[in-house]
Amino acid sequence: MRPIKPLFSYGPVPTYRMLLCAVLAFGLMFAEHRFSAVESARSHMTSIVAPIQWLVSLPSEGVRWGAMAFSDKQSLIDENGRLREQLLTLSNRVQRMASLTAENVHLRELLNAPNPDDVPYITAELLSLDSDPFTQQMVINRGRRDGVYIGQPVMDASGLIGQVVSVSAYTSRVLMVADANHAVPVEINRNGLRFIAQGTGQLDTLNIPSVPATADIREGDLLVTSGLGGRFPQGYPVARVTQVKRESSQAFMEVSAEPIAQPERSRYFLLLFPPAPPDASGLGDPESMARQIMWPGDPAHPDAHRISEEALKAALRLQAEGAP
Amino acid sequence: MGLFGYLFVWFTLLLALCLQVMPLPDAWLVWRPDWLGVLLAYWCVATPQRVGVIHGFVLGLLLDLIEGAPLGQNALTLSLLAYLFLLLYQRFRVYSIWQQAVLVFVLLGIGQLVEQWLRTIFGPISVSLEFLIPALIGALLWPWLFTMMQAVRRRLGIG
Structure with missing residues (x-):
């Protein structure tokens, strides 16, 4: 039989092919x-x-x-018991949540502040963690067919995992918060101080740059998404501060944090569909960003201070009603 | 080399690609040998007339797509690797097997180095010498892989 001519046949030193x-x-x-x-x-x-x-x-x-x-029966029984315990704790928490949510809605109505909507989500399953030791990414089994879009926030059961960076028909790729290319705007849950949390390339460490030496930040503080930038909805846990290094001679502190989500242990994730940020289409990026910032007394936003005025009135009314 | 031989080459290369992207625990990732590089090296040395730069390019593109790397990053690295092995394949014929392994380490290391350079162009990464480990382990595997593949190739009559 005559051998079939191979697809790419050439001499031993194909410099032109290499250049091509x-x-x-x-x-x-x-x-x-x-x-x-x-x-x-x-x-x-x-x-x-x-x-x-x-x-x-x-x-x-x-x-x-x-x-x-x-797996043997005993370990299944153990796991079952543990899950039951967890269920009990969680349902207890849900009951308290219900009353707190109702109270929160009521208070916000009194202050005339808008109520934050529930964020819709779909679940997704892990297909593969990244096979490359120098990046922190993973692939999940939801794609364009399920409405996934680039920039979509991804959660696991405990906290923020990262965001979608590329979408194909049936799968999509998630960049994790710990990747060296990722940064997320956060605030301290305790006092609302805002920072940026940057990935370091190690799964268990985030870096918080530019923290002034006088900032009130402590080890153990919970960092949640601040919602600034419009990509991540506000209030989802991101990381816990693990180390605060103060040096009196420096203007900034070195702060590192540990992500709360556990991408190497979770298999199921939530893809959030946060409501679209206020429409600023037709403007260049810097301008639209500048338009979103406002402050009380801002001439471009004459109603910026109105909320606080109405809040004051409401508070006064409450006080008057509450007084005997 | 007939159609069967050609299919066998692609089968082994795709198998190496699968090993290259097989999910592993995070701590083990840096210890994964450079499967694709080693196997591409083997075919370049064994059948330099048939396997070469274009094979490296196509496999690199597939690897880019799977890993989510910038399109062309691994394609460039692997085609460069194939080119280097094609330049030096005549030396492999006269070297002893451990000398070959040392040369494989050097060339795979150059490939990994180029890849790290390309990475730093596209964004911040944490740089450490760990990127040489896959090349080192790949080179340590070379004598066994080479002997085994030669035997398989003779048995199947691919040449």
């Missing part, structure tokens, strides 16, 4: 940086490798299934 490949590779990298068309083409091409992603996730699925099938 290098030019192509640099062209692709540049184009992806610049043109959004390449990004959408990429999301279609990612569907090509979906079978490989599914294939390599099989062994860990198998191990998990095997562990469950062969």
